[in-house]
Amino acid sequence: MATRETDVIIIGAGISGLTAAKFLLSKDPNLHVLVLEAKDRVGGRTLSVEMKSNSGTETWDLGGQWVGMCQPHIMALLKELGIETYKQYITGTKFMQVGSKNKISTYQSDIPSLPLLGLLDMNKLIKLTDKLADKVDPEDPFSCPNAELYDALTLEQFVDSHIWTHDVKDLLRAALRTMFGTELSQISLLYYLTYVASAGNLKNLLEATQNTGQEYRIKGGSQQVSLKLLESIGSSRVLLNEPVTRVEQNQDGVIVWSKNGCNYKCQKLIVSIPPFQIGKIQFSPVLPVETREIIKRMPPSSIIKFVVTYPEAFWRTAGCSGEVVSNGGESSVMSCDIGPVGVVYDATSCTGEPALLGFIGGIQAVQWQSQNAESRQSSVLKSLGEFFGEKVYTYLDYKEKVWDQEPYNEGGPVSCVGTGAMRYYAKGLRQPFDNIHFAGTESATVWCGFMNGAVQAGNRAAIEVLYDLRPQLVSAQDLKGIKRPRKQLAKVETTGRKVIRWTFRLGALTVLMFTVRKVYQQISN
Numbered sequence: 339m340a341t342r343e344t345d346v347i348i349i350g351a352g353i354s355g356l357t358a359a360k361f362l363l364s365k366d367p368n369l370h371v372l373v374l375e376a377k378d379r380v381g382g383r384t385l386s387v388e389m390k391s392n393s394g395t396e397t398w399d400l401g402g403q404w405v406g407m408c409q410p411h412i413m414a415l416l417k418e419l420g421i422e423t424y425k426q427y428i429t430g431t432k433f434m435q436v437g438s439k440n441k442i443s444t445y446q447s448d449i450p451s452l453p454l455l456g457l458l459d460m461n462k463l464i465k466l467t468d469k470l471a472d473k474v475d476p477e478d479p480f481s482c483p484n485a486e487l488y489d490a491l492t493l494e495q496f497v498d499s500h501i502w503t504h505d506v507k508d509l510l511r512a513a514l515r516t517m518f519g520t521e522l523s524q525i526s527l528l529y530y531l532t533y534v535a536s537a538g539n540l541k542n543l544l545e546a547t548q549n550t551g552q553e554y555r556i557k558g559g560s561q562q563v564s565l566k567l568l569e570s571i572g573s574s575r576v577l578l579n580e581p582v583t584r585v586e587q588n589q590d591g592v593i594v595w596s597k598n599g600c601n602y603k604c605q606k607l608i609v610s611i612p613p614f615q616i617g618k619i620q621f622s623p624v625l626p627v628e629t630r631e632i633i634k635r636m637p638p639s640s641i642i643k644f645v646v647t648y649p650e651a652f653w654r655t656a657g658c659s660g661e662v663v664s665n666g667g668e669s670s671v672m673s674c675d676i677g678p679v680g681v682v683y684d685a686t687s688c689t690g691e692p693a694l695l696g697f698i699g700g701i702q703a704v705q706w707q708s709q710n711a712e713s714r715q716s717s718v719l720k721s722l723g724e725f726f727g728e729k730v731y732t733y734l735d736y737k738e739k740v741w742d743q744e745p746y747n748e749g750g751p752v753s754c755v756g757t758g759a760m761r762y763y764a765k766g767l768r769q770p771f772d773n774i775h776f777a778g779t780e781s782a783t784v785w786c787g788f789m790n791g792a793v794q795a796g797n798r799a800a801i802e803v804l805y806d807l808r809p810q811l812v813s814a815q816d817l818k819g820i821k822r823p824r825k826q827l828a829k830v831e832t833t834g835r836k837v838i839r840w841t842f843r844l845g846a847l848t849v850l851m852f853t854v855r856k857v858y859q860q861i862s863n
Contacts, residue, residue, distance in 0.1 A: 344370040346803055347594055347604040349582050349619075351375035352382020353789055354777040355610035356567035356576075357415065357796030358803075363571055365804055365811045371571070372604070374596065376581035376611075376746040380568050383741070383750050384789070386559025389647050390735035391691035397559040398645045398685060398693060400739035402751065402789055406553035408542055409790035411797070411819075412563075416556070419566040423554035426546045427684040430657045433725045435664035436508035442724065448547055450663075456503045463500055463510070464540055471534040476783040479532040480761045489760040493530045494522035508665045513544060515700035516681040518754050519639025519741075529755035532763070536786045546683070551788065557688040560789065581746065584620045585774070592773050606803045610777035610796065613753050613767065614638050615746055625771060632766030635759035636780065638749025640703035642678075644696050644718055644738040645685055651692035652729040653684070660684030660694055662725050666702055670717050674705040678714060679721040694722065694730075707740060714738070752787035753780050768798075773806075775799045783821075794820055 346362060348355045351373050359371050379385075385401040405412050405423060416423065434450050435442045445451035452460060474482045480489070493514070501507050511522060518525060537543050537551060546552035556562070568576055584595040585607065592607045609616055613633040616625075624630065653660045660683055666676030678698045685695035696718065698706055706714055715736055722730040741750035755763060767781040777799035782791030798820040805812050 350610035354792035354796040358800040361800035386561035411793040412790040430659040488528035519641040628766035642698040
């Protein structure tokens with residue numbers, strides 16, 4: 339078969355790869371750019387599906403879905419593509435299930451309904467995390483003070499050494515299990531601090547309030563970002579069902595072979611797929627040792643996402659936000675240690691079609707994958723019923739996505755780094771290997787692991803390529819646009835954190851007043 343020659347080849351038609359293609363073509367429409375995608379669709383870890391609704395059908399996301407004003411790259415891209423967003427619904431009573439007795443409690447504000455000591459414990463950990471993360475540069479995490487020590491510790495060890503109350507430990511495990519798709523014992527503390535630093539602070543990662551990462555949802559679903567990018571660059575430049583198996587680099591350029599027997603030649607190659615998938619491609623000469631080391635130690639995590647649509651938003655009528663954070667509760671299945679539900683949100687569409695969405699992450703996802711879909715669905719509905727009542731069974735449609743079973747992803751939502759590997763992180767994920775460049779959200783320095791990170795990394799890789807092929811087209815503004823606005827991100831202090839601070843102050847004052855009163859009563863008697 340004849341070799342197809344082009345200027346730039348991009349492996350992966352997710353948001354990052356398509357963003358890179360768009361950037362290159364916007365600078366020079368005459369560049370020959372070709373995107374090779376192993377799947378039969380674009381979108382990577384975003385996936386929007388049609389589900390039954392009151393009006394017939396509506397679109398919901400079974401993959402990545404949230405964006406926020408604190409995420410500059412994805413928000414700019416959405417505006418450019420003409421894609422609108424709407425607020426994540428968070429008004430009303432929220433549920434929390436933590437502790438050895440799996441007790442369910444409720445709260446109204448952004449602050450969980452923890453005892454005073456628990457609130458103080460949580461506040462201490464948040465402050466310590468932000469303080470340590472502020473010293474970590476996502477562009478070079480291993481340059482921070484105590485980097486080797488932090489990389490030798492797991493996130494579990496960090497939490498255990500600084501948190502005394504069992505409920506707070508349970509709460510953090512439940513929330514972070516969903517965020518990362520793995521257990522705290524599998525995550526390097528330095529990687530965690532890098533992740534937090536790339537988002538500005540911990541609150542940005544965890545909440546859906548103003549100026550946080552879960553602030554908005556995308557009208558029509560997040561996969562349309564990739565579909566709109568496809569329209570922009572032209573579908574003829576994207577080849578689906580074309581998995582790459584081999585890459586050879588020589589003095590004449592780069593040759594790429596696909597599983598289908600096709601081969602392509604280019605001057606520059608951008609690899610924009612998850613780290614674990616890079617390791618499945620044969621490179622000649624082999625990739626640098628830092629790249630090989632980090633991709634070996636950065637496996638995909640485990641996540642299952644479900645969406646349930648309803649004829650009415652009964653939780654809203656009852657004054658609930660639809661939010662749940664749970665340790666899983668008791669399992670109804672012998673082979674699973676805990677129940678399936680981790681985090682739940684209101685998923686009502688922009689047109690008002692009611693739905694709930696939820697996640698099964700980490701060890702929950704690993705164990706519940708062994709169950710058949712019917713058993714998993716039954717258990718999820720049973721768990722939802724513990725929070726919202728019997729109306730959870732009056733659903734219109736139920737769909738789930740087991741991301742571990744998705745070809746060419748094999749997990750989600752992000753690939754995490756275990757202990758002892760962060761010394762290879764920055765160089766292994768981002769540094770070009772001659773004419774081979776790397777994109778993908780894991781390589782980002784601003785909101786890595788999110789759609790924003792995918793956009794930033796795609797733009798950065800495209801600029802690297804353009805700097806070699808068409809250096810006169812790279813502007814100072816282009817270079818500035820891919821840098822992390824550290825001060826701007828760290829500057830944001832939302833109302834929620836102010837509320838937390840004053841809550842702790844009032845709590846401490848209450849304890850002091852109570853103590854004084856008891857002493858006074860004893861003296862009087």
